[in-house]
Amino acid sequence: MERVGGEQQGESTSIAKVALASFIGTTVEWYDFFLYGTAAALVFGPLFFPGDDPLTGILLSLGTFAVGFVARPVGGAVFGHYGDKIGRKSMLVLTLLLMGLATFAIGLLPTYESIGVLAPILLVVLRIIQGFALGGEWGGAVLMAVEHSPPGRRGFYGSWPQTGAFAGLLISTGVLAAFSSLPEEQFLAWGWRVPFLLSIVLVGVGLFIRLKIAESPAFAQVKESHTEAGMPIVDVLRTYPKQVLVAMGARYAENGVFYVLVVFVLDYATRELGMDRNSVLPAVLVGAAVGFFAVLIAGHLSDRLGRRAVYLFGAAFSLLFAFPFFWLVDTQSPVIIALAVTVGLAIGHAPMYGPQGAFFSELFGTRVRYSGASLGYQLASVLAGGLSPLIAVALLAAFGYWAVALYIMFMCVVTLVAIFIATETNQLDIAADQEQERQLIEESPAAGT
Secondary structure (H helix, E strand, O other): OOEEOOEEHHHHHHHHHHHHHHHHHHHHHHHHHHHHHHHHHHOHHHHHOOOOOHHHHHHHHHHHHHHHHHHHHHHHHHHHHHHHHOOHHHHHHHHHHHHHHHHHHHHOOOOHHHHOOHHHHHHHHHHHHHHHHHHHHHHHHHHHHHHHOOOOOHHHHHOHHHHHHHHHHHHHHHHHHHHHOOOHHHHHHHHOHHHHHHHHHHHHHHHHHHOOOOOOHHHHHHHHHOOOOOOHHHHHHHHOHHHHHHHHHHHHHHHHHHHHHHHHHHHHHHHHOOOOHHHHHHHHHHHHHHHHHHHHHHHHHHHHHOHHHHHHHHHHHHHHOHHHHHHHHOOOOHHHHHHHHHHHHHHHHHHHHHHHHHHHHHOOOHHHHHHHHHHHHHHHHHHOOOOHHHHHHHHHHHOOHHHHHHHHHHHHHHHHHHHHHOOOOOOOOOOOOHHHHHHHHHHOOOOOO
16 A cells, blocks of 8 residues: 555545544634633623723633633543543543533623623633633544654644644634624624624534544553553652643743733733724734644644754743734734734744644653643643733733733743753654553552653
8 A cells, every 4th residue: 555654545544634633623612712712802891891990891801711721620630531531532522512512602691781790600600611621622632633643743743733723713813803893882782792603513513523533543552451540630640740740831831922912912902002903803813824834834843853942942932022022012003913923923832832732742651641631731721821811911000011021931931941851752652552551650659750
């Protein structure tokens, strides 16, 4: 049979199908999640948290955005547990369904004017469901791509589910931007709801594709040998504590900087600089479009140059770009703002985000990989992405943009330290002997450090 890139034709077709399924599924999930973040910055304040002080309204609105991140480690723990015991595929179907139904329900939610305090309470509950579902989504999607990948290509194929974040951001921002062009009264009355309701169509497409892919071969081997971990979360914390901390630190700048670039910038430009939202949203659209391809390039480079080298470059650039980013945005030029967001995403964020799927997966053994990758990824999300827009708004109000820039630099230092102490993983054999891994978990409470 003909080989393509060193692999047989059938194997190449299989990984292409898995990569596509992971990409489409994560696109749907991130569409739902980012849609909420954009709406939180633009419309949820006056609709669900009305008051005399606009700043209080936006802080409360972004607070509900952060709540979704708090739920993500719980989702990562729950879905990671069952993903390591039952399988990756079934968890991916369940997380996609939960996220889609919660997002659709937000589109039907009455506002504060209609049902009073019950409106923000229900909004928070649905946001928690979103976060819970996304907490389990990422690990499963990435593992399906990475564990199906041929040797030497895990970084590239592992970056495909990562691009779903940019595609989801691109679609959600584009759809919301289209409806935000409506007159203010119509947009606040019903226009903002349509993008949330449309998510149900995307969920149907995602489910159809995900149901057609096979279980990960690495996990299938675990199932066949009956060597599943007894308590995956406990086992991963006992066996791989250093790896969990490395993943958390590596995630810190990537996640925090990202949400400053795509969520906080909307509030900063509209409320602080007085710009119209329709002149700012295109900047995020352009950045997401370029970032999509930059993530794939970064994943490919990590196969050639190593995960650490590419990741370190992204963190270092993001640190150096913190102040210039605000200088560019302060010009109030839509073109220059688009340039600032694009550079921040494509040159700073993408080199961290592209290799991340493969890098985090390679840190852990197959029997606890879903739990380990999800835990490190999602715990950092609470401290980084969940709080960064809220912290940035508070710092801006108290001190000015320079404090937000310093906050970005602090997050980058945390990530630089984590990657510096990590070991290179791109040459590891992730299909290691299952019996050896089982003994490692059962016999050595501090192994893996």
